[in-house]
Amino acid sequence: MEQGYSxxxxxxxxxxxxxxxxxxxxxxxxxxxxxxxxLYNKSWxxxxxVTEVKQAARRKTQAVWIRNTLLDLGPTFIKVGxxxxxxxxxxxxxxxxxxxxxxxxxxxxxxxQVEATIEKELGKKIxxxxxxxxxxxxxxxxxxxxxxxxxxxxxSVVVKVQRxxxxxxxxxxxxxxxxxxxYFQNHPKWGRGRDWLGIYEExxxxxxxxxxxxxxxxxxxxxxRNFRGYDWVNVPRVYWRYASSRVLTLEYLPGIKISQYEALxxxxxxxxxxxxxxxxxYLLQLLNSGFFxxxxxxxxxxxxxxxxxxxYDFGMMGRxxxxxxxxxxxxxxxxxxxxxxxVVQSLIDLGAIAPTDDMGPVRRSVQYMLDxxxxxxxxxxxxxxxxxxxxxIAYNQPFRFPATFTFVMxxxxxxxxxxxxxxxxxxxxxVAKPYAMQLMTDMNGSEGNTFIxxxxxxxxxxxxxxxxxxxxxxDTLEKLERGDMRLRVRSIETERLLRRQSxxxxxxxxxLLISGFTLSATILVVGNHVxxxxxxxxxxxxxxxxxxxxxxxxxxxDRMY
Numbered sequence: 276m277e278q279g280y281s282x283x284x285x286x287x288x289x290x291x292x293x294x295x296x297x298x299x300x301x302x303x304x305x306x307x308x309x310x311x312x313x314l315y316n317k318s319w320x321x322x323x324x325v326t327e328v329k330q331a332a333r334r335k336t337q338a339v340w341i342r343n344t345l346l347d348l349g350p351t352f353i354k355v356g357x358x359x360x361x362x363x364x365x366x367x368x369x370x371x372x373x374x375x376x377x378x379x380x381x382x383x384x385x386x387x388q389v390e391a392t393i394e395k396e397l398g399k400k401i402x403x404x405x406x407x408x409x410x411x412x413x414x415x416x417x418x419x420x421x422x423x424x425x426x427x428x429x430x431s432v433v434v435k436v437q438r439x440x441x442x443x444x445x446x447x448x449x450x451x452x453x454x455x456x457x458y459f460q461n462h463p464k465w466g467r468g469r470d471w472l473g474i475y476e477e478x479x480x481x482x483x484x485x486x487x488x489x490x491x492x493x494x495x496x497x498x499x500r501n502f503r504g505y506d507w508v509n510v511p512r513v514y515w516r517y518a519s520s521r522v523l524t525l526e527y528l529p530g531i532k533i534s535q536y537e538a539l540x541x542x543x544x545x546x547x548x549x550x551x552x553x554x555x556x557y558l559l560q561l562l563n564s565g566f567f568x569x570x571x572x573x574x575x576x577x578x579x580x581x582x583x584x585x586x587y588d589f590g591m592m593g594r595x596x597x598x599x600x601x602x603x604x605x606x607x608x609x610x611x612x613x614x615x616x617x618v619v620q621s622l623i624d625l626g627a628i629a630p631t632d633d634m635g636p637v638r639r640s641v642q643y644m645l646d647x648x649x650x651x652x653x654x655x656x657x658x659x660x661x662x663x664x665x666x667x668i669a670y671n672q673p674f675r676f677p678a679t680f681t682f683v684m685x686x687x688x689x690x691x692x693x694x695x696x697x698x699x700x701x702x703x704x705x706v707a708k709p710y711a712m713q714l715m716t717d718m719n720g721s722e723g724n725t726f727i728x729x730x731x732x733x734x735x736x737x738x739x740x741x742x743x744x745x746x747x748x749x750d751t752l753e754k755l756e757r758g759d760m761r762l763r764v765r766s767i768e769t770e771r772l773l774r775r776q777s778x779x780x781x782x783x784x785x786x787l788l789i790s791g792f793t794l795s796a797t798i799l800v801v802g803n804h805v806x807x808x809x810x811x812x813x814x815x816x817x818x819x820x821x822x823x824x825x826x827x828x829x830x831x832x833d834r835m836y
Contacts, residue, residue, distance in 0.1 A: 294447050301352075301451050304344050311337055331369070338373035345377065350417035350441060351448035353377055354485065357570075358478055383415035388439045389422065396519040404517060408434070418486060418590075423527060431527035432514060441486060449479055485590040488523035494589035495525065501564045508556055509585045530577030530585045536696055544582050547701070550694035554706040556584055557690055561683065565595035571686045573693055593683070615642030778825060785822040789815050 315333060318325040345356040359366065360374035389410075394400050401408045405424040412420040419437040426432055456475040459465050484490050492513040499510035509528055517524035531538045533553065539546055553576065560567035568575070569591040577585040609617035615638050622641075687703060694701035792815035799808035 297447050298451055300348060301448065301455070304348065305455055308341065311340075334367050334369040335373075338367075338369045341370065342373045342377060345374075349444065349448075350438070351445055351452075351482065353417050354482055355452075355478055358481060383412045383420050384438055386410040389420075389436050392436050392439060393434070393522055396522045397517060405432075405434075424524075426514070426517075430514075432517075432524050433511075433527050434517070435488065435523040435525065437486060437488065437521040445482060445486070449482070452478075481591070487520050489518065489520050491590045492518050492523055494592045497566060498568070498586065498589055498592070501560070501566060502556075505556075505559070507552055507583045509579060509583045511585075511587070528577075528579065528585050530579045532573055533576040533578055533584075533693055534573035534696060539578060539697070542578075542580065544578060546697040549578055549582065549584075550697040550701045551706055552584055553690050553697075554694060554703050557686060558707060561595060567593050567595070567683070567686070569593040569686070572689055576693075595683075613642075613645040615639075615645055618645065778828075782822060782825055785818055785825070789818050789822065792818070 314320045315330070315337070321329050321333075342356065345352040356374045356377045360371050360377070366374075390401055393404070397404060404426075406427045406429070407425040409423045412422050413433065414421050417438070418441060419435055422434045422436065424432050424434050453475060456471045460471040465471075492515065495510060495513050499512065502508040502510055511526040511528050514524040514526070531542060531544075533539075533549065536546065539549065557567065557571065568586060568589070570588065571586075575586065575588045577587070579585055609615075609621055618641050619638050691701075691703040694703060792811040796808040796812040796815065799805070799811070
């Protein structure tokens with residue numbers, strides 16, 4: 276992390292919050308961000324002139340500042356930042372990468388608060404519930420902290436306790452964020468083509484789900500059942516007698532963090548095998564059940580003494596719907612054939628692209644990517660490189676990658692990075708290739724040649740299109756007759772002439788005003804009213820500046836067209 280937490284960090288770490296103080300802190304961040312974005316587009320703010328390198332460096336600096344400010348603002352904004360890191364269609368890649376680094380490790384709250392929360396939620400004091408309870412937490416995060424304990428039955432557990440006052444903080448912050456969301460939704464530039472209110476509602480839903488520990492417990496149980504047939508994956512068991520919406524008790528499964536490479540080596544564990552099993556576990560989540568861990572950073576995955584993978588933290592999970600597999604199949608075939616039209620249509624069906632009146636720029640972007648980035652064999656591709664290319668293309672386009680898609684791509688990139696740390700020769704795509712081939716085979720039937728099936732499908736599609744063409748032409752003509760369809764024709768030359776004529780008329784009006792105010796100033800000077808002459812003189816000077824800018828803009832339009 277480029278800098279430590281600032282002195283004002285964790286001002287939110289209290290049970291009672293000042294709505295006025297939060298309002299000032301949050302709006303100060305928003306207004307400062309808006310000023311930085313305004314300054315970013317001003318060429319005079321770059322010493323020595325604006326260049327792409329200088330703009331990229333400024334975006335990086337701004338992204339780091341945003342991440343650190345969100346840490347200072349507390350749990351709501353840490354989680355919102357993590358969710359915004361899935362929106363490569365809205366933010367530049369530098370912002371996405373920095374927001375993905377948000378780790379909510381914060382100071383612990385007191386043991387007295389832990390005791391009060393457990394007694395209130397479970398109805399008994401800690402000595403009645405646990406034989407032993409360690410007052411110093413194993414870990415602390417923005418939403419809660421984890422303590423090690425032992426039940427009276429002798430089983431070792433970890434107790435996850437929610438931070439006091441968290442619900443109240445969320446209510447205050449989300450109310451303020453609603454006002455900010457409305458501002459952006461109504462903004463003439465940033466609101467166009469963006470569903471900020473929809474994004475806000477989605478953030479609210481995910482935030483309330485994540486602070487419901489009963490929901491996390493259900494996720495852990497589901498995840499554990501999905502891996503019950505794999506002895507190389509361990510998932511902690513939930514002790515429901517000691518669980519509530521703010522307290523969750525789980526089986527204690529100690530292990531070595533997957534990113535502690537030297538410790539794994541010292542324990543005599545096979546790093547190459549761990550790298551492959553990490554990738555395989557995630558692929559199994561996606562292909563078998565569609566229920567996957569949406570935040571598999573190294574802190575949430577450990578390795579047991581026997582070499583088994585251990586998963587922690589099930590607050591943020593993702594689901595892939597069954598009908599998505601067919602859409603992914605179409606996308607895979609389109610990529611394999613470098614068919615931009617097919618890829619675009621499949622992404623529209625998946626909801627990854629918002630259809631617009633003119634899809635030409637989107638098709639050209641996708642075709643460019645297929646022609647320039649997909650020229651390597653599948654097993655030689657890099658997940659991180661593909662993600663960067665997709666984010667670069669998606670930014671400020673009508674792409675709107677669903678959060679599920681982005682969570683999957685980020686998880687793949689994380690696992691690829693961890694895998695290369697464990698084994699420098701590790702290749703995630705090589706591990707994924709058999710699963711991709713299985714997916715393609717399953718979608719086309721286990722029997723018969725996949726290529727022949729695809730050829731037959733395309734022939735049937737062409738036949739259907741050919742037979743339906745007359746009817747489609749007839750429908751189009753009917754819509755034209757009824758007036759349901761309108762044709763819009765643009766003439767660039769005519770638009771240029773109209774724009775020029777309008778600018779000339781405006782220039783003449785400005786010239787008349789300048790002449791009038793200049794004449795007034797001259798008459799006042801001749802009449803020895805020098806100070807009174809300053810007012811029309813300054814007005815004439817201001818209008819002259821506007822006129823000069825208009826002439827320069829007119830000249831620039833002429834060069835463009």
